[in-house]
Amino acid sequence: MRPEISARNDFWRCAWISGYQGNMDNFRLLKNESGARVGELVTAHGIVPTPVFMPVGSGAVVKTLTPEEVKDIGFRMVLANTYHLYLRPGIDLIEKAGGLHKFMDWDGAILTDSGGFQVFSLSPLVKLNEEGVKFRSHIDGSEHFLTPELAVEYQEAFGADVIMALDECSAYGDSLEKVEQAMARTNRWAERCRKAHDRKDQALFGIVQGGVYPDLRRRSVEYLTALDFPGYAIGGLSVGEPKERTFKMVEETAALLPENRPRYLMGVGSPEDLVECVGWGIDMFDSALPTRVARNGSLFTPEGRRNIRNAGFSRMESPIDASCDCYTCRHFSAAYLHHLFKAEELLVYRLATIHNLRFLSNLMQKMRSSILDGTFGSFRSEFLANYQPTNEQTRVEQKKKWLKSKRLTNKEV
Amino acid sequence: MRPEISARNDFWRCAWISGYQGNMDNFRLLKNESGARVGELVTAHGIVPTPVFMPVGSGAVVKTLTPEEVKDIGFRMVLANTYHLYLRPGIDLIEKAGGLHKFMDWDGAILTDSGGFQVFSLSPLVKLNEEGVKFRSHIDGSEHFLTPELAVEYQEAFGADVIMALDECSAYGDSLEKVEQAMARTNRWAERCRKAHDRKDQALFGIVQGGVYPDLRRRSVEYLTALDFPGYAIGGLSVGEPKERTFKMVEETAALLPENRPRYLMGVGSPEDLVECVGWGIDMFDSALPTRVARNGSLFTPEGRRNIRNAGFSRMESPIDASCDCYTCRHFSAAYLHHLFKAEELLVYRLATIHNLRFLSNLMQKMRSSILDGTFGSFRSEFLANYQPTNEQTRVEQKKKWLKSKRLTNKEV
Numbered sequence: 057m058r059p060e061i062s063a064r065n066d067f068w069r070c071a072w073i074s075g076y077q078g079n080m081d082n083f084r085l086l087k088n089e090s091g092a093r094v095g096e097l098v099t100a101h102g103i104v105p106t107p108v109f110m111p112v113g114s115g116a117v118v119k120t121l122t123p124e125e126v127k128d129i130g131f132r133m134v135l136a137n138t139y140h141l142y143l144r145p146g147i148d149l150i151e152k153a154g155g156l157h158k159f160m161d162w163d164g165a166i167l168t169d170s171g172g173f174q175v176f177s178l179s180p181l182v183k184l185n186e187e188g189v190k191f192r193s194h195i196d197g198s199e200h201f202l203t204p205e206l207a208v209e210y211q212e213a214f215g216a217d218v219i220m221a222l223d224e225c226s227a228y229g230d231s232l233e234k235v236e237q238a239m240a241r242t243n244r245w246a247e248r249c250r251k252a253h254d255r256k257d258q259a260l261f262g263i264v265q266g267g268v269y270p271d272l273r274r275r276s277v278e279y280l281t282a283l284d285f286p287g288y289a290i291g292g293l294s295v296g297e298p299k300e301r302t303f304k305m306v307e308e309t310a311a312l313l314p315e316n317r318p319r320y321l322m323g324v325g326s327p328e329d330l331v332e333c334v335g336w337g338i339d340m341f342d343s344a345l346p347t348r349v350a351r352n353g354s355l356f357t358p359e360g361r362r363n364i365r366n367a368g369f370s371r372m373e374s375p376i377d378a379s380c381d382c383y384t385c386r387h388f389s390a391a392y393l394h395h396l397f398k399a400e401e402l403l404v405y406r407l408a409t410i411h412n413l414r415f416l417s418n419l420m421q422k423m424r425s426s427i428l429d430g431t432f433g434s435f436r437s438e439f440l441a442n443y444q445p446t447n448e449q450t451r452v453e454q455k456k457k458w459l460k461s462k463r464l465t466n467k468e469v
Numbered sequence: 470m471r472p473e474i475s476a477r478n479d480f481w482r483c484a485w486i487s488g489y490q491g492n493m494d495n496f497r498l499l500k501n502e503s504g505a506r507v508g509e510l511v512t513a514h515g516i517v518p519t520p521v522f523m524p525v526g527s528g529a530v531v532k533t534l535t536p537e538e539v540k541d542i543g544f545r546m547v548l549a550n551t552y553h554l555y556l557r558p559g560i561d562l563i564e565k566a567g568g569l570h571k572f573m574d575w576d577g578a579i580l581t582d583s584g585g586f587q588v589f590s591l592s593p594l595v596k597l598n599e600e601g602v603k604f605r606s607h608i609d610g611s612e613h614f615l616t617p618e619l620a621v622e623y624q625e626a627f628g629a630d631v632i633m634a635l636d637e638c639s640a641y642g643d644s645l646e647k648v649e650q651a652m653a654r655t656n657r658w659a660e661r662c663r664k665a666h667d668r669k670d671q672a673l674f675g676i677v678q679g680g681v682y683p684d685l686r687r688r689s690v691e692y693l694t695a696l697d698f699p700g701y702a703i704g705g706l707s708v709g710e711p712k713e714r715t716f717k718m719v720e721e722t723a724a725l726l727p728e729n730r731p732r733y734l735m736g737v738g739s740p741e742d743l744v745e746c747v748g749w750g751i752d753m754f755d756s757a758l759p760t761r762v763a764r765n766g767s768l769f770t771p772e773g774r775r776n777i778r779n780a781g782f783s784r785m786e787s788p789i790d791a792s793c794d795c796y797t798c799r800h801f802s803a804a805y806l807h808h809l810f811k812a813e814e815l816l817v818y819r820l821a822t823i824h825n826l827r828f829l830s831n832l833m834q835k836m837r838s839s840i841l842d843g844t845f846g847s848f849r850s851e852f853l854a855n856y857q858p859t860n861e862q863t864r865v866e867q868k869k870k871w872l873k874s875k876r877l878t879n880k881e882v
Contacts, residue, residue, distance in 0.1 A: 115812045117812075117814050117816050119816070121816065122800070122816065145783065152784070153786055153802065153804060153805075159805055161801055161805070370562070371565070373566055387536075388574055389566065391558070391572075392574070395529065395557065395558040399528045399553075399557060401528060402532060402533045402818055402819070403530050403535065406815070
């Protein structure tokens with residue numbers, strides 16, 4: 057069931073096929089090794105090698121870090137969030153400050169999410185109609201209305217390099233009918249976003265929805281690719297479904313997306329998932345997981361996550377990961393980090409964040425190199441053989457707990 | 470009433486006059502301008518220009534900062550605390566890690582307080598006898614016993630550059646008799662510390678007590694200077710008394726102390742107090758105030774403290790202090806800091822700490838220069854004319870609240 061394209065839509069679609077102002081030529085594919093891709097995302101704030109992981113800085117800050125540190129760790133692109141910044145400090149304040157880059161002192165690339173996911177996961181009240189979505193602020197309970205056009209207007213005001221269409225997010229467990237409706241609305245909203253967008257220095261990405269239903273995903277891709285966006289995101293995954301279903305959807309959806317456009321898997325960022333999904337041709341990732349678990353003491357190592365708060369680390373005089381070149385591991389013993397965690401010293405949340413992000417920065421670099429060398433397959437096998445993922449049942453429970461907690465606080469998002 | 474010196478004490482006093490192992494030759498006085506002094510504290514971890522303010526790192530960390538940042542801000546010496554480190558992570562752990570410098574990755578100088586003040590202000594239970602003090606951990610309620618000898622042993626294990634004798638602290642409002650007893654016991658304990666101490670690379674300072682009673686202060690100084698310590702601290706001030714009494718005690722006590730030894734005023738660190746007390750010949754200071762108030766949004770400017778959380782800063786696109794050269798002011802607008810405070814973003818506690826400490830680092834540098842130039846008097850007048858101190862009544866109330874809160878939490882100490 058391909059959605060109807062109204063005469064009005066047809067009109068402006070024709071208009072932007074020749075005259076769309078957004079950045080279409082923003083991606084260069086350099087290598088494809090059995091589906092795993094290396095490329096470059098070209099932005100007004102620099103060229104970003106892909107596959108790329110983007111640290112999350114929803115509120116115009118990557119939690120605990122200065123922009124200088126984010127760059128030193130190896131990142132050239134971060135994610136910020138329209139929902140958070142609209143509510144606080146407000147769109148006009150950021151616009152008057154000269155845009156988001158200047159406001160947060162970050163001269164690298166920025167991708168802003170449209171706020172769709174956050175409205176559905178954070179707002180204590182959500183009322184939808186075709187025009188847009190009414191929601192309440194999780195901060196002060198005030199009521200707001202967001203439309204596809206406003207989501208674009210706000211992101212244009214920020215001046216982000218990549219911006220996202222407004223999407224309606226389904227929850228895991230929603231019926232096929234409900235997910236189908238949300239997918240179809242997301243498609244129509246994407247079309248409205250496309251029409252509303254005209255900043256030349258930005259690329260607007262469409263978001264593929266469709267939950268865990270392959271047919272819906274396929275239809276979403278068909279609709280969006282007909283609109284020819286400069287990039288495509290896969291949304292609505294990693295929201296509590298079993299990992300094998302996430303992986304199946306990623307693999308199938310990525311295979312449908314056009315070769316010459318970047319593919320962005322939203323909300324995925326555990327080391328093992330990054331490796332799997334790069335293998336299926338994903339180019340861009342974001343997730344708050346690496347920084348969130350860092351603040352809980354969970355640190356990435358080549359063998360899996362280790363919780364530095366465990367008593368076993370209290371006397372470990374070597375760093376948590378002897379192979380790591382991050383600032384934290386170069387300067388501090390596991391025992392010192394353990395001590396700082398026990399004493400709830402603010403410094404340690406930063407030191408842990410630096411470690412986990414550096415782990416990912418190095419991981420992405422290794423994946424890019426191995427794809428270019430034609431050795432990604434063996435890199436992938438070796439990494440996954442060494443890396444013990446979090447127990448699946450624990451992971452699903454943690455995720456549920458986290459998704460639930462988000463309705464109460466923004467601290468972890 | 471000069472305390473009796475026992476034959477036993479006389480014996481070892483003679484012993485250490487010729488054979489005391491501690492660092493006696495640790496201070497060079499370079500200039501004295503009407504009482505204000507410039508000198509150098511010579512330590513095994515570098516030469517520290519005085520007057521010096523030492524940032525507080527009770528738990529082996531200057532809250533929110535890496536050692537690298539502390540150094541970049543301009544500090545060469547920090548304070549840590551025996552009480553905190555004895556309870557967590559423990560003396561032997563730090564000793565086995567190679568000492569405190571190595572444990573916390575700080576290669577500058579360290580002064581450790583003996584824990585006396587913290588026992589009296591943080592422990593939910595304090596029982597004193599001549600031998601020592603029994604207290605309960607504010608962390609887990611466990612019971613401990615600290616003696617002057619143990620305080621020295623622990624600080625020797627840390628390997629701090631300057632260590633403090635164990636003192637009994639009076640509270641503001643204690644009777645003259647009670648303060649006198651505490652002062653006399655502090656003197657006897659100082660003598661025992663002197664005897665117990667034998668690390669050549671450390672300087673052990675005695676602590677002058679006597680509350681707000683000039684006669685007791687004088688007697689404390691006489692007793693301690695007869696023991697000839699390599700430095701003297703003035704303790705038991707800035708504990709809730711009116712500021713004019715603090716100042717009077719500092720002025721009178723400093724005047725009694727030997728010219729050729731460093732003078733350390735414990736627990737003083739507001740900009741206006743530093744300027745006043747340098748004028749009376751104080752060489753060393755520490756206080757958690759600059760970093761504590763920073764985390765509450767209160768930032769030093771040449772005109773006084775400003776609270777960045779106030780709505781007036783929400784749209785201020787310039788830094789909080791246009792004259793400031795700190796990392797924070799060089800990179801971020803007041804509006805951005807305001808936003809981060811509103812969003813309770815962890816980064817901002819660091820950015821505020823950096824600003825306040827840089828303000829003090831610059832202030833100490835200006836004082837040293839002006840003393841060397843012979844212009845300290847006019848610098849002092851000009852600074853105090855511009856700097857609006859915190860309202861005295863507010864200050865005393867805040868201090869009381871803080872002293873009270875310390876019994877409940879260690880977060881702010």
